[in-house]
Amino acid sequence: MAAADAAAIAAGTPGVELMARAGLAVADAICERHAPRPTAVLCGPGNNGGDGYVVARILAERGWEVWVERLALPATDDAKAAAALWTGETFEVGDAARQGELFVDALFGAGLSKPLDGEAARLARMCERVPDRVVAIDLPSGLAGDTGRILGDTAFCAALTVTFHAKKPVHVLEPGASRCGEIVVADIGLSTSGHALMENTPELWLSRFPWPGADAHKHSRGRLVVVSGEVWNTGAARLSARAGLRMGAGLVTLLSPTDALAVNAAHLEAVMLRGFDTEVELEQIAADVDAAIIGPAAGVNETTLLNVLALARTGAALVIDADAITVFRDDPEELFSVLDVDDVLTPHPGEFERLFPGLLKDAPERITAARRAAKKADAIVLLKGPDTVIAAPDGRTAVNTNGSPWLATAGSGDVLAGFVGALIAQGMESFEAACAAAWIHADAADLHGPGLISEDLPGLASAVLRRLYGAREI
CATH class of the missing domain: 3.40.50.10260 (YjeF N-terminal domain)
Known part of the structure; x- marks a missing residue:
């Protein structure tokens, strides 16, 4: 100024x-x-x-x-x-x-x-x-x-x-x-x-939102997979999968350890289900998908680490959240070495600290911290909070200003991961997809207000999408 x-x-x-x-x-x-x-x-x-x-x-x-x-x-x-x-x-x-x-x-x-x-x-x-x-x-x-x-x-x-x-x-x-x-x-x-720092509003990304055309079919609207946790930790991945389907991904598949197939099957309808037992099988199943989400209740263990590396070999754009972030806390460089600019990391401040020790504390504010992290990881970083910051390795950064206190509930981050993954699967550029998902996520929460639980969010997104669809440039 x-x-x-x-x-x-x-x-x-x-x-x-x-x-x-x-x-x-x-x-x-x-x-x-x-x-x-x-x-x-x-x-x-x-x-x-x-x-x-x-x-x-x-x-x-x-x-x-x-x-x-x-x-x-x-x-x-x-x-x-x-x-x-x-x-x-x-x-x-x-x-x-x-x-x-x-x-x-x-x-x-x-x-x-x-x-x-x-x-x-x-x-x-x-x-x-x-x-x-x-x-x-x-x-x-x-x-x-x-x-x-x-x-x-x-x-x-x-x-x-x-x-x-x-x-x-x-x-x-x-x-x-x-x-x-x-x-x-x-x-x-x-x-x-021109400036690389922007406020995250629909004007930033609405003109490139992946609305389906008249000739659209489910295969053209993107193939998204979500990796489930073990038998007692399956709900978070289902939240992500349901959110991905609601956000428009044409085909959403929950990839489940075989011992968790039954419990997942009991809760799924339009979301498809496939089982796997090793990271090699996971890589084969996910070979032709557009985007993959891993982390929600995946478990902080070697299995999750190997599954992340397997998905990275497929070429699919990755959305890495929760446990799939924490599992690399002892060797963040191992994760960074397999990421590219289409991948998205979605940490809250605690998870951010595990991947980027001291970076948030040493930065003057969250914008600088997120930018440094994105450059270091060579991936999109979505640093969650009431003032969520989305940063790209090239310096583009957006700050979400419609944050909602009603999102302070278990599972809301899993839904956000599903929104991000679905938009990427439909062909939206990863930085813009992360920005759009964060804004829609918060706007949906405000539509409900008090009493919101994470299961409400995918359904609430429909009203937000309908309003955005009406505001698009024809």
């Missing part, structure tokens, strides 16, 4: 003009959501504070009762110019003998690099108690713009955040994202350039 600002100014747009556009965008967003009310604009010394002076001036011109509470005198030329145009009441923070019903946080924005202290920290703690009365300019003060982390022990919490040009990591990564409330991205005339 600093580079974009500098480029706009170098191209002839004065900084005060960019500030005026930013302040107008914030004032418009406020007026669209609130009737006039007593409003305190909290201004810091930098350009974020300068935006605040513009907001105060515009609100006052529109008939609002508004005043400025400044943390310090304006310190930049643009902020000084904006403050000079403000002719209303100005108080030092804490000195206004007035009670605001709305607070505009214009203290620091993205430039802050140290914890809030003194009056700023006091204001943050106060606003944490009434976030519905807080509007943040750019981002809530006290958060790190490039990581989403809280700098210290407190930060502002807002119901509305107005940022400019594009979202920043703080707007999509926890815990910052939850403190931003509704996020409005305002266009203030900065140039747009």
